[in-house]
Amino acid sequence: MRAGQNRRSEEVARKKKSGEELSALLNELRQLSEQIREQNEQIHLQADSITRILEKIPNSLHHSVPEGTDESGNLRIRSGGSSPSFSFPPLPHWELAKRLKLFDLERSGKIASSGFILYTGWGAKLERSLISWMIDFHCQHHGYRELFPPFVINRDTAYGTGKLPDFDDQMYRFQNSDLYLNPTAEVPVTALHAGETLQADTLPLCYVAYTACFRREAGAAGKDTRGLLRLHQFDKVELVKFVRPEDSYLELENLTSEAESIVAALELPYEVVELCTGEIGFSASKAYDINVFAPGVNKWLEVSSCSNCTNFQSRRLNMRFRNPQTGKLEFVHTLNGSGVALPRTVAAILENYQEMDGSVRVPRVLQPYLQVERIQPGS
RNA sequence: GGAUGGGUGGCCGAGCGGUUGAAGGCGCCGCACUUGAAAUGCGGUGGGCGCAAACGCCCCGUGAGUUCGAAUCUCACCCCAUCCGCCA
Numbered sequence: 303m304r305a306g307q308n309r310r311s312e313e314v315a316r317k318k319k320s321g322e323e324l325s326a327l328l329n330e331l332r333q334l335s336e337q338i339r340e341q342n343e344q345i346h347l348q349a350d351s352i353t354r355i356l357e358k359i360p361n362s363l364h365h366s367v368p369e370g371t372d373e374s375g376n377l378r379i380r381s382g383g384s385s386p387s388f389s390f391p392p393l394p395h396w397e398l399a400k401r402l403k404l405f406d407l408e409r410s411g412k413i414a415s416s417g418f419i420l421y422t423g424w425g426a427k428l429e430r431s432l433i434s435w436m437i438d439f440h441c442q443h444h445g446y447r448e449l450f451p452p453f454v455i456n457r458d459t460a461y462g463t464g465k466l467p468d469f470d471d472q473m474y475r476f477q478n479s480d481l482y483l484n485p486t487a488e489v490p491v492t493a494l495h496a497g498e499t500l501q502a503d504t505l506p507l508c509y510v511a512y513t514a515c516f517r518r519e520a521g522a523a524g525k526d527t528r529g530l531l532r533l534h535q536f537d538k539v540e541l542v543k544f545v546r547p548e549d550s551y552l553e554l555e556n557l558t559s560e561a562e563s564i565v566a567a568l569e570l571p572y573e574v575v576e577l578c579t580g581e582i583g584f585s586a587s588k589a590y591d592i593n594v595f596a597p598g599v600n601k602w603l604e605v606s607s608c609s610n611c612t613n614f615q616s617r618r619l620n621m622r623f624r625n626p627q628t629g630k631l632e633f634v635h636t637l638n639g640s641g642v643a644l645p646r647t648v649a650a651i652l653e654n655y656q657e658m659d660g661s662v663r664v665p666r667v668l669q670p671y672l673q674v675e676r677i678q679p680g681s
Numbered sequence: 682g683g684a685u686g687g688g689u690g691g692c693c694g695a696g697c698g699g700u701u702g703a704a705g706g707c708g709c710c711g712c713a714c715u716u717g718a719a720a721u722g723c724g725g726u727g728g729g730c731g732c733a734a735a736c737g738c739c740c741c742g743u744g745a746g747u748u749c750g751a752a753u754c755u756c757a758c759c760c761c762a763u764c765c766g767c768c769a
Contacts, residue, residue, distance in 0.1 A: 308738095311750050312700070331749035631729085 307334055357467060361614035363579055364551070364588040370578025377578070379590065382562070383571040385597055390658050394598035395649040396529035399425060401660050401679050404652075405530075417519070417527070417534035419645070424677045428651075429537060431671035432644055433512050436539040436564055439667075440641055444560045446510035446541065451490035453513050454481050459493040462619035464585035464611070474516050483516035487540035488638040492611075495544065496619040500634060502626050506545040506553060510641065513538065530645035531603070537644040543637040544621070547613065550635035551588065554610040558590045561606045561641045568665045570650050571595040573602065585611045592642065598653035603646035608639030 310331055368377050399405050404425025410418050421429050440446040457480055460466040465473065465485060474483040484490055491511050500507065515538050526532050541560060545553045558574060565572040577589045586609035593602040613633035616622070622631045655663040661678040669675055 307750085314699070314749065328749055333749095335749060 307331070307338065310334070357461075360468070360584040361464075361587050361612060363582060364610070367582065367588055368576060368578045371580035372578075373581065375578030376581060376591070377576040379574045379576050381571070381573040382566050383569055385571045385595055386654060388597065392597040392653055392656060394529065395596065395652040398598070398652045398656055398660070398662060399529070402662065402677055402681075404428070404677075415534070417532070419530070419533060419535070424672075424681065425648075427672060428648060428668070428677075429644060431668055432647065433537060433539060435668055435671050436641060437510055437512060439564065439567065440510040440539070440541065440560065443563070444508070446508045449491060449494075449509050449511040451484075451487060451494070451511055451513060453484050453516075455484045455489050455493070456481055459489055459496070462496055463489045463492050463615050464618065465489055468584040471520050472517050474518060484513055485517050486515050486638075486640075487511040487513040487538060488542060491540065491542040492615055492636050492638060493619055495621050498621060499631065500544060500621065500623040502546075502623045505623060505634065506543050506549065509542045511540050511542070513540070515643075526601075528599075530649045531599070533645055539641050539644075541608075541639045541641040544616075544634045545637065546623070546625075547632060547635050550610050550612060550637060553635075553637055554588060554590070554608060557637050557639045558592070558608040561592055561608055561639045564642050565592060565594050565605065565647070567667050568647070568651065570647075570654055577607075583607070583609060585609065585614050587612045587614070590639075592640075594647065594650040596646070596650045596653045598656070599649070603650060605642040605646045605650070606640035609637060611636045611638065 310327065314327060314331070368375060370376065396407075402425070403423050404421065406420045406422050407416075410420035413420070437448055441448055454476075457466065460469075460473070460482055469485065473485050476482070490513070491509050494509075495507075514535055516535050519532060519534060541557060543553055543557060562572070562574055572592055572594045575591045575593060577591060582589050589607060589609040591604050592606035592608070593604050595601075596603050612635050615636045616633040621634050621636075623634050624630070625632050651665060652662050655665065657663065659678075661676050663676050664672050664674060674681075
């Protein structure tokens, strides 16, 4: 129909030029135009209802993903480090923090709300040091490029990374503008190449970024909320990769071991767990979690989740590269993983490194950053 | 936040509402000249989707509108530049 319209329109131009009679032709075209308008409307309506259905469908899972509905279906892949043996009952991190004045929950509640943390003194310095050390570590040892993105994201970015509509009720939204507080640096960093055709020879592209992360944690009320275990705002160093499709599952293994090397270097007891079908996030096809053991609360704490999102995000964000072998454009695959999330790592450090006298030793790799070997009461 | 100017192909830059998918230049590719290169000359050269191909459709920041017909007119929004205001 469009083709017909185009051809007839050219006729109008020609006839007008030569001064021929064209009122009949114009009438015909008026009708054609009306028909096209109606059909277009139908097409748009149907396309919209199709996308409304499609956008709620998560990424398809890799065949290797173990079956399961909850945490118990996850597979422990490997573990490392070891829990120190204590000659005294190890304290939970909030007790240690209280004695060492590392954060102040009462005052942070006063100035903001529960779930937001005011770090103080060595607590603040430990947080800042960890961020710097992790970013430096990934840049120096794993070839990442450092980014410092905005902490605010727009609707397209949230949608393109698969956070909308799925994650909608977990994000903080601005009342007076169409923006969200970023729930993870995965979002701004993954969307940074939206609409671009990436150079094949630059892949894999590896970015490391720190952001504060904001989550409403709606529905999680009362569960593991003590101390640093679950916060509305937390710091996280994130790893993001853009890779060729054929490399993405290998790169997931690399990404996971790069994140793992952080908890290993901190000499924390940890495990790497493969998520089962019921535990994998909306955008991912395969994922690993890294948990560290915190003896004070006697729990495994999740500090990283590493996901291969295959082409789920790159389709939504239209991020492609030209395959040199075929000459065709293909969607890149995207991966993301925490490298790693701070609060639970801090909790695990405090609890694993505590001493009988209430002091906490500083992990060896952080000593150059903190400039002390030990955090002691009154220091 | 206010004012003004602007968003066109890999880049720069033209574009009376109708042979404009888009002049010109740069770049790139091919050929000629050259021992080789540079310079010069001639020719070619936007992208996406579908297709074996022919061919077709879509694309001039985004969206809506006016019109038989929009890169070109109207409106809204986004982004960039400059100036003013405010502010770390």
